[in-house]
Amino acid sequence: MRARHRSEAGSYQFGASATESEELQRLKLQATVAIKLEREAWQAAGLRSGMRVLDLACGPGFISCELARAAGPGQVTGVDLSPELLAAADHVRQTEQVQNVTFTAGSVYDLPLPEAQFDFVYARFLFQHLARPRQALDNIRRVLKPGGILCVLDIDDNWTSFAPGSEAFTGFIRQSGAGQKRRGGNRLIGSQLFGLLRRAGFRNVAVRIHPLTTEELGLRTFLGLAVMFRAQMLSKPRRLLALPRLGKIRAAAQDPDAWGAVGIFLATGIRD
Numbered sequence: 001m002r003a004r005h006r007s008e009a010g011s012y013q014f015g016a017s018a019t020e021s022e023e024l025q026r027l028k029l030q031a032t033v034a035i036k037l038e039r040e041a042w043q044a045a046g047l048r049s050g051m052r053v054l055d056l057a058c059g060p061g062f063i064s065c066e067l068a069r070a071a072g073p074g075q076v077t078g079v080d081l082s083p084e085l086l087a088a089a090d091h092v093r094q095t096e097q098v099q100n101v102t103f104t105a106g107s108v109y110d111l112p113l114p115e116a117q118f119d120f121v122y123a124r125f126l127f128q129h130l131a132r133p134r135q136a137l138d139n140i141r142r143v144l145k146p147g148g149i150l151c152v153l154d155i156d157d158n159w160t161s162f163a164p165g166s167e168a169f170t171g172f173i174r175q176s177g178a179g180q181k182r183r184g185g186n187r188l189i190g191s192q193l194f195g196l197l198r199r200a201g202f203r204n205v206a207v208r209i210h211p212l213t214t215e216e217l218g219l220r221t222f223l224g225l226a227v228m229f230r231a232q233m234l235s236k237p238r239r240l241l242a243l244p245r246l247g248k249i250r251a252a253a254q255d256p257d258a259w260g261a262v263g264i265f266l267a268t269g270i271r272d
Contacts, residue, residue: 024060024088026224026225026229027059027060027062028060028062029221029224029225030125030225031059031060031062031063031066032062033212033217033221033225034212034264035066037210037212037264038063038066038124038153039066039070041151041153041210041266042067042070042120042122042151043070045120045149045151045266045268046120046149046268047067047070047071047120047149047151048071049070049071049072049073049074050071050073050074051071051074051118051119051120052071052074052075052076052077052117052118052119052120053067053068053071053074053075053076053077053118053119053120053121053122054076054077054079054113054117054118054120054121054122054143055067055076055077055078055079055122055124056079056108056121056122056123056124056126056140057079057080057081057108057123057124057125057126057129058078058079058080058085058089058103059080059082059085059088059089060085060088060089060092061078061085061088061089061090061092061093061101061103062092063122063124064076064078064089064093064101064103065092065093065096065098065101067101067122068098068099068100068101069098071100071120072100073100074100074119075100075101075102076100076101076102077101077102077103077104077113077118078101078102078103078104079103079104079105079106079108079111079113080103080105080106081105081106081107083105086103086104086105089103090103108123108126108130108136108139108140109132109135109136109139110139111139111140111142111143113143114143115142115143116142116143116144116145116146116148117143117145118143118144118145118148119144119145119148119149120148120149120151121140121143121144121148121149121150121151122151122152122153123136123140123150123151123152123153123154124152124153124154125153125154125155126152126154127152127154127186127189127193127196128154128155128180128185128186128187128189129180129184129185130184130185130186131184131185133186133189133196134196134199134200137150137196137197137200137202138200141200141201141202141271144271145271146271146272147270147271148270148271149268149269149270149271150197150202150267150268150269150270150271151266151267151268152193152197152265152266152267152268153264153265153266153267154189154190154193154264154265154267155187155189155190155262155263155264155265156187156188156189156190156191156263156265157173157174157177157187157188158188158190158191159190159209159211159261159262159263159265160173160226160260160261160262160263161260161261162222162227162249162252162258162259162260162261163252163258163259163260164252164255164257164258165248165249165251165252165253165255168244168245168248168249168252169227169245169249169252169260171245172227172230172242172245172246172249173187173227173230175234175238175242175245176230176231176233176234176242177230179230179233179234179235179238180230180233183233185233189265190207190209190263190265191265193207193265193267194206194207194267197267197269198269200269201271201272202269202270202271203269203270203271203272204268204269204270205267205268205269206267206268206269207265207266207267207268208265208266209263209264209265209266210263210264210266211261211262211263211264212261212262212263212264213259213260213261214258214259214260214261215259219253219258219260222260222262223249223250223253223260226260226262227249227260228246231246
C-alpha cells in the first residue's frame with residue numbers, strides 16, 4: 001500500500017524531507033500568499049455560487065475552505081492521498097467553521113467519485129508532480145458534468161528568475177528540476193498544459209501567465225516557496241552537492257537590489 005501511495009503521489013510525498021509541522025507551515029504560506037490571484041482566477045474561469053466543486057490534492061484544506069466560501073451554498077469535496085493531510089484538513093474545516101466542505105481519500109488516477117458530479121474542478125500545483133497527466137485528465141473529465149470547468153494552476157521553471165547570483169540560482173533550479181523528474185514530476189508543466197488539455201478533449205482551452213515577484217511576495221517568502229524547498233526533491237548525496245549553490249543564493253539575497261519572479265500558469269478548459 002505504501003509503494004502504491006508513493007507511486008500515485010508522484011514526485012511529492014508529505015513529510016519526506018521536512019518535519020510534518022514545517023511542511024504544514026509551508027503549505028499554509030503557499031495557500032495564502034497569492035489567494036487574491038486565485039480567487040480572481042476562479043471567478044474568471046467561471047466559478048459561481050451554488051456549484052459543486054472538487055479540489056484535487058487538497059492537502060491541509062486551506063484552499064478547499066476558500067473554494068467553499070466562493071461557491072457557497074454549493075458543496076466542495078477535497079481529495080488527497082495523505083491521511084495526515086486529510087486529518088489536518090478536517091481540523092482546518094472545523095477551526096474555520098466551514099460547513100459546505102468534506103474531505104475524502106483518493107488518487108487523481110482513480111477518483112472514488114461518481115461520474116458527471118462536479119461543475120468545477122480545481123488542480124493546484126498537482127500536475128507538476130504527475131508522471132501520468134493524461135490519465136489524470138481522463139479521470140477529471142469523467143467526474144465533471146458536461147459543460148463543467150477544469151481550472152489548473154501550476155508552474156514552469158523556464159519562468160522563474162532571480163538576480164544577482166543568477167548562475168548559482170539557474171544551476172540549482174535545473175538540478176532540483178532534474179531531481180523532480182527522476183521522481184516522476186515535471187517542473188516545466190506550465191507551458192505544456194494547453195496541449196495536454198486539448199488532447200484530453202477539453203474545449204475552449206486557455207492558458208494565462210501571472211508573474212509573482214519579490215516586490216509582492218517579499219524576498220524571504222520567495223526564496224522559501226520558490227527555491228529552498230526544492231532541495232527535498234534531491235537525494236541526500238545530491239542535496240549535499242547542492243549546498244554551495246544554495247549558499248551563494250542566500251548570499252546574493254543579501255544584496256539590497258536582489259529581485260526574483262516566478263510565473264504562475266492558469267489553464268482552463270470545458271468538458272463537452
